[in-house]
Amino acid sequence: MVATGLLDPAVERFLVETADARLADYLEFLRIPSVGGMPVHSGDTRACAEWVAARLRTAGLKTVEISETARHPVVYAEWLEAPGAPTVIAYAHYDVQPVDPLELWVRPPFEPRVEGGRVYARGAEDDKAQLHMHIAALEALLATRGRLPLNVKYIFEGEEESGSEHLDAWLEAHRDRLGADLAVVSDGSFFEGNIPAVGYALRGLVYMEIRVSGPAIDLHSGVYGGTVENPANALARIIASFHDDEHRVAVAGFYDDVLPLSEAERDALARLPFDAEAYRRQTGVPALVGENGYPLLEQRWTRPTLDVNGIWGGWTGDGPKTIIPAWAAAKVSCRLVPNQDPVRIFGLVRDHVAAVTPAGVRSEVKLINIGRPAITPIDHPAAREAFAALRETFGREPVFIREGGSVPVAASFQSILGLPIVLLGFGPADGQAHAPNEWMDLANYEGGIRAIVRYWERLAERGEELRRG
Amino acid sequence: MVATGLLDPAVERFLVETADARLADYLEFLRIPSVGGMPVHSGDTRACAEWVAARLRTAGLKTVEISETARHPVVYAEWLEAPGAPTVIAYAHYDVQPVDPLELWVRPPFEPRVEGGRVYARGAEDDKAQLHMHIAALEALLATRGRLPLNVKYIFEGEEESGSEHLDAWLEAHRDRLGADLAVVSDGSFFEGNIPAVGYALRGLVYMEIRVSGPAIDLHSGVYGGTVENPANALARIIASFHDDEHRVAVAGFYDDVLPLSEAERDALARLPFDAEAYRRQTGVPALVGENGYPLLEQRWTRPTLDVNGIWGGWTGDGPKTIIPAWAAAKVSCRLVPNQDPVRIFGLVRDHVAAVTPAGVRSEVKLINIGRPAITPIDHPAAREAFAALRETFGREPVFIREGGSVPVAASFQSILGLPIVLLGFGPADGQAHAPNEWMDLANYEGGIRAIVRYWERLAERGEELRRG
Numbered sequence: 001m002v003a004t005g006l007l008d009p010a011v012e013r014f015l016v017e018t019a020d021a022r023l024a025d026y027l028e029f030l031r032i033p034s035v036g037g038m039p040v041h042s043g044d045t046r047a048c049a050e051w052v053a054a055r056l057r058t059a060g061l062k063t064v065e066i067s068e069t070a071r072h073p074v075v076y077a078e079w080l081e082a083p084g085a086p087t088v089i090a091y092a093h094y095d096v097q098p099v100d101p102l103e104l105w106v107r108p109p110f111e112p113r114v115e116g117g118r119v120y121a122r123g124a125e126d127d128k129a130q131l132h133m134h135i136a137a138l139e140a141l142l143a144t145r146g147r148l149p150l151n152v153k154y155i156f157e158g159e160e161e162s163g164s165e166h167l168d169a170w171l172e173a174h175r176d177r178l179g180a181d182l183a184v185v186s187d188g189s190f191f192e193g194n195i196p197a198v199g200y201a202l203r204g205l206v207y208m209e210i211r212v213s214g215p216a217i218d219l220h221s222g223v224y225g226g227t228v229e230n231p232a233n234a235l236a237r238i239i240a241s242f243h244d245d246e247h248r249v250a251v252a253g254f255y256d257d258v259l260p261l262s263e264a265e266r267d268a269l270a271r272l273p274f275d276a277e278a279y280r281r282q283t284g285v286p287a288l289v290g291e292n293g294y295p296l297l298e299q300r301w302t303r304p305t306l307d308v309n310g311i312w313g314g315w316t317g318d319g320p321k322t323i324i325p326a327w328a329a330a331k332v333s334c335r336l337v338p339n340q341d342p343v344r345i346f347g348l349v350r351d352h353v354a355a356v357t358p359a360g361v362r363s364e365v366k367l368i369n370i371g372r373p374a375i376t377p378i379d380h381p382a383a384r385e386a387f388a389a390l391r392e393t394f395g396r397e398p399v400f401i402r403e404g405g406s407v408p409v410a411a412s413f414q415s416i417l418g419l420p421i422v423l424l425g426f427g428p429a430d431g432q433a434h435a436p437n438e439w440m441d442l443a444n445y446e447g448g449i450r451a452i453v454r455y456w457e458r459l460a461e462r463g464e465e466l467r468r469g
Numbered sequence: 470m471v472a473t474g475l476l477d478p479a480v481e482r483f484l485v486e487t488a489d490a491r492l493a494d495y496l497e498f499l500r501i502p503s504v505g506g507m508p509v510h511s512g513d514t515r516a517c518a519e520w521v522a523a524r525l526r527t528a529g530l531k532t533v534e535i536s537e538t539a540r541h542p543v544v545y546a547e548w549l550e551a552p553g554a555p556t557v558i559a560y561a562h563y564d565v566q567p568v569d570p571l572e573l574w575v576r577p578p579f580e581p582r583v584e585g586g587r588v589y590a591r592g593a594e595d596d597k598a599q600l601h602m603h604i605a606a607l608e609a610l611l612a613t614r615g616r617l618p619l620n621v622k623y624i625f626e627g628e629e630e631s632g633s634e635h636l637d638a639w640l641e642a643h644r645d646r647l648g649a650d651l652a653v654v655s656d657g658s659f660f661e662g663n664i665p666a667v668g669y670a671l672r673g674l675v676y677m678e679i680r681v682s683g684p685a686i687d688l689h690s691g692v693y694g695g696t697v698e699n700p701a702n703a704l705a706r707i708i709a710s711f712h713d714d715e716h717r718v719a720v721a722g723f724y725d726d727v728l729p730l731s732e733a734e735r736d737a738l739a740r741l742p743f744d745a746e747a748y749r750r751q752t753g754v755p756a757l758v759g760e761n762g763y764p765l766l767e768q769r770w771t772r773p774t775l776d777v778n779g780i781w782g783g784w785t786g787d788g789p790k791t792i793i794p795a796w797a798a799a800k801v802s803c804r805l806v807p808n809q810d811p812v813r814i815f816g817l818v819r820d821h822v823a824a825v826t827p828a829g830v831r832s833e834v835k836l837i838n839i840g841r842p843a844i845t846p847i848d849h850p851a852a853r854e855a856f857a858a859l860r861e862t863f864g865r866e867p868v869f870i871r872e873g874g875s876v877p878v879a880a881s882f883q884s885i886l887g888l889p890i891v892l893l894g895f896g897p898a899d900g901q902a903h904a905p906n907e908w909m910d911l912a913n914y915e916g917g918i919r920a921i922v923r924y925w926e927r928l929a930e931r932g933e934e935l936r937r938g
Binding site: 203205207214215216217219220221222223224225226227228229230232233235236237238239240241242243279283284285286287288289290291296299300303304305306307308309310311312313314315316319320321322323324325326328330331333335358359360361362368369403404405406 | 685686707712760784790792802828837875
């Protein structure tokens with residue numbers, strides 16, 4: 001066990017005294033069915049934004065805005081009365097996932113129940129708990145001291161569960177107002193076994209579509225077979241050429257810009273408790289397979305990939321149809337790691353496809369979309385202080401983790417606003433986010449509020465260093 | 470020009486004198502919209518069978534039957550009064566293709582018109598002309614001599630355009646009655662430039678479905694990518710492994726049973742006038758590609774192939790979806806040549822797939838259907854006499870050709886009844902069978918009747934030899 005540092009006794013007393021009211025408030029928040037992705041819940045989602053704005057005002061903020069986007073608004077609020085201290089952006093979202101399949105819920109998803117130290121409801125973890133914890137930390141500091149130790153700009157979004165479609169445009173439009181030293185994204189979970197975790201990197205993405213065409217129309221495979229290249233066979237050859245026998249991506253230059261792991265980071269990853277067999281069972285695959293020479297967590301978080309996401313062409317109905325299809329296509333995407341540039345990787349893949357396309361067919365590669373990878377080094381003060389705040393609060397050694405997926409908003413904070421990012425999520429590792437009977441651990445919730453208070457205090461002490469990055 | 474032998478003057482006179490009536494009768498046959506594949510035309514198709522049966526009776530046959538199948542009947546007729554002479558089965562079909570797209574027809578498809586020595590109508594070539602020519606040849610011989618030079622069993626089918634679905638069962642059921650020395654299939658065309666052609670071989674088929682599965686459900690490609698084998702990538706690798714760089718099928722044992730071409734046959738194929746560039750333009754491919762070391766017509770007719778007919782898996786809708794699909798599948802078929810056994814080839818492909826399936830996924834290969842290849846050697850008397858009959862009739866050197874596709878009925882005559890087969894078709898090479906404005910060349914039609922008469926006479930003279938095979 002790690003010794004926990006003492007939280008400001010005034011803040012601690014306030015949090016203890018207001019715990020019941022806070023829980024009631026959190027449950028009220030959970031009763032709003034803010035399923036932002038479903039038009040039938042548009043009114044609820046708007047009402048939820050208004051609830052959040054009102055709550056920020058009662059917590060003591062004066063600058064609170066419901067800021068419109070093309071769909072659901074961003075609730076923006078700020079407290080900027082600490083001149084000279086660092087400025088952080090705190091991000092969470094107030095929309096939630098749909099509830100289907102409803103029949104698997106033990107209780108209705110928008111009627112939260114508290115049981116065995118857990119809160120069950122849609123959004124209990126993802127992400128209403130975490131948004132509410134930021135408001136609670138803010139309220140505790142303003143109530144006890146009348147101020148925060150640093151400047152905070154709150155960005156609470158309503159479209160995260162439908163892809164943050166309008167957030168980039170909103171960030172671009174409000175860039176002048178969003179100057180900061182750091183973005184803290186609270187929309188994630190602890191590591192396996194409920195170990196407090198600091199997320200410091202996430203993979204990017206380049207998504208493409210490959211189309212191979214040959215004959216003008218589907219040809220009779222008896223009359224023409226053996227004299228023309230088959231576009232579906234050719235597409236298969238192209239896809240097969242993407243990897244070598246070591247499960248490495250065989251596109252020339254693909255790994256050129258991959259940032260090597262530091263020894264410290266590799267050691268930290270190697271020390272993470274991870275049950276590979278449980279992970280395998282969860283996926284249902286007969287065996288785990290990844291790039292040779294890398295441990296599983298490195299494969300998953302720190303190595304780029306190339307996967308077919310979909311493939312189609314020719315006759316796919318019942319029974320036989322003896323054609324040589326006129327064309328075949330595949331959706332293909334690469335997960336990218338720092339410092340790979342999605343646009344450069346697209347060019348490399350496009351050139352590779354052109355080089356390996358067999359005579360007798362034509363190919364084209366279209367760019368569908370990109371997401372940049374992001375990383376904050378684990379020795380960056382923003383990462384180190386998050387780690388320390390978690391350790392002090394939860395009394396156990398936290399871990400540094402990465403995300404294998406993209407977190408578009410985190411990447412946008414880095415690419416649009418140029419900020420280091422820290423992923424500071426407080427959900428339980430097995431909290432069923434997106435699934436029926438989603439739940440939040442109340443110890444994570446209460447601890448998280450205290451960890452945020454400590455993190456703000458620690459960041460304030462490292463102001464100079466933080467600004468130097 | 471090749472000298473034409475004299476047709477029996479009595480038969481020739483009869484054919485000249487009855488030409489107008491015969492044309493009128495042929496046009497009447499074309500007016501019956503016997504689109505067997507469309508339920509709305511079931512009554513027309515039945516009426517057409519009755520028309521054919523009646524016509525065989527007026528031609529002089531006593532044994533004429535409308536023999537039921539599970540759908541459209543076979544019109545069966547026989548003349549067996551030449552004891553000691555060989556017996557041939559003559560096959561044609563009375564059903565026709567659908568007429569869509571109707572708007573491209575210059576005149577309604579079931580209102581035949583005669584213009585410039587051509588008859589335009591649906592079925593004008595395929596296959597009513599050829600069925601009618603067999604009746605006309607029969608009628609001319611019976612009218613002038615009262616007998617045929619050999620025994621003939623006519624099998625006129627009503628489901629050829631919908632896959633001859635019930636013919637195999639019919640052949641099995643009537644096997645005892647269908648003893649013969651040879652089957653003559655008249656449902657094809659002359660070669661390019663309207664050169665009379667004898668078809669003596671056709672490719673077979675084995676049609677399979679391959680399914681590769683991995684995760685229990687579609688996985689998030691960010692969270693899991695890099696640690697599990699992707700079933701769509703794996704399927705692509707399996708398909709790519711089916712061919713080597715010489716465009717040969719790389720399945721072990723695949724070519725073991727391929728009957729080598731004789732020198733004579735190879736020379737004959739090499740001498741065929743064939744415009745590869747026109748063929749390429751017709752397909753629309755940028756370049757023709759086939760098994761290295763073989764001329765195009767050998768690739769097309771005499772070499773086995775492996776083609777993907779369809780492929781599907783994962784996300785195929787609009788836009789990006791970042792999944793590792795749980796499974797991917799492909800329909801794959803091989804065109805086979807004598808003496809490859811479709812069932813053995815299926816086993817080889819299945820074993821190959823099992824051997825190359827990467828760790829981390831499972832694969833299965835299902836057999837969908839098979840069709841056996843068929844061949845009658847070009848020095849077989851049935852092939853040589855067909856060649857001679859065409860040469861005498863049309864006054865030019867015919868050619869021997871193969872079919873790249875399967876002709877299920879021909880293969881069935883060989884596999885079910887154990888007969889040598891000759892494909893003796895009289896359509897013009899560019900007669901638009903299956904397309905709008907289908908047409909028949911009246912010179913091919915009239916010549917074909919005479920060629921059939923000559924062929925029967927020649928076969929009768931070679932009775933002993935024919936029965937020895």
